[in-house]
Amino acid sequence: MGKKTVSSMNKNKEKRQARKLEQRRIADGMAHVTKANKLEDLASLCKELLVYKSNDLDVDMYIQRVTELDKNVLQWAIDLTERNMKSLYETCAWGWNRDRKIEEMTDDSAWYLIAKDNKDKLLAFSHFRFDMDFGDPVLYCYEVQVESDGRRRGLGQRVLRVLERVAHATRMRCVRLTALTHNPSASAFFRACGYSLDDTSPPKEEANHYEILSKSTCMEDDGDTQPHNTT
Numbered sequence: 001m002g003k004k005t006v007s008s009m010n011k012n013k014e015k016r017q018a019r020k021l022e023q024r025r026i027a028d029g030m031a032h033v034t035k036a037n038k039l040e041d042l043a044s045l046c047k048e049l050l051v052y053k054s055n056d057l058d059v060d061m062y063i064q065r066v067t068e069l070d071k072n073v074l075q076w077a078i079d080l081t082e083r084n085m086k087s088l089y090e091t092c093a094w095g096w097n098r099d100r101k102i103e104e105m106t107d108d109s110a111w112y113l114i115a116k117d118n119k120d121k122l123l124a125f126s127h128f129r130f131d132m133d134f135g136d137p138v139l140y141c142y143e144v145q146v147e148s149d150g151r152r153r154g155l156g157q158r159v160l161r162v163l164e165r166v167a168h169a170t171r172m173r174c175v176r177l178t179a180l181t182h183n184p185s186a187s188a189f190f191r192a193c194g195y196s197l198d199d200t201s202p203p204k205e206e207a208n209h210y211e212i213l214s215k216s217t218c219m220e221d222d223g224d225t226q227p228h229n230t231t
């Protein structure tokens, strides 16, 4: 049996306080996630970004929960994901499993940002969720997919800007995503949009086919690094 010294008592007090602060931070984060998931009108948080006119594109975007999404639009999103990603998944440890992807994309917590042109042609989408991830409230971007004839015209970047604005407005800490390391165009795209390696990314020895990237919501206001002239 030892006698507690003043210094060890102070250390214990500090530890207790740090634990309490951490618990409070997580509880606050969870409250923000719950609140974000209950919002009825995410579009009102980013209205001016939902119209995109640039490089011969005239695009309107809308945001819906998966449960509200038109079945044909959801089917298009699944098919586009398969067209864009199947071969990339097949050449890594994940493999391609259409049913598993459909299950992920139709989870009740999924939100969709859909972009279509002025002739109602579907051009791009993002599947995202508000979630706690490693103790942080985040907007997790599960997919950003652009039709091949809509690419390199700033649309993907605009989609991410919408997500960043929504994440900022709902008090998420960052937009976080998982990217395949053998998808160099996506890697160049995310980096051009200001995303960098997240602290939660696994070390290369553990997983070298994917990495976790993120962009802090503090950067939302000054994150306007547009490569294109946009409205």
Ligand SMILES: CC(C)(COP(=O)(O)OP(=O)(O)OC[C@H]1O[C@@H](n2cnc3c(N)ncnc32)[C@H](O)[C@@H]1OP(=O)(O)O)[C@@H](O)C(=O)NCCC(=O)NCCS
Residues within 6 Å of the ligand: 084, 085, 142, 143, 144, 145, 146, 147, 150, 151, 152, 153, 154, 155, 156, 157, 158, 179, 183, 184, 185, 186, 188, 189, 190, 192, 193, 227, 228
């Ligand atoms: C990756 C993807 C979403 C990019 O969308 P996009 O609308 O073409 O991208 P943007 O036009 O907004 O590009 C913004 C910037 O990102 C960079 N970039 C985008 N695509 C790139 C590519 N293929 N190679 C190198 N840099 C690229 C460029 O710096 C570009 O600016 P610039 O055109 O002025 O040079 C799109 O190519 C795509 O859907 N690919 C297939 C699916 C995929 O890989 N999704 C991501 C993983 S979920």
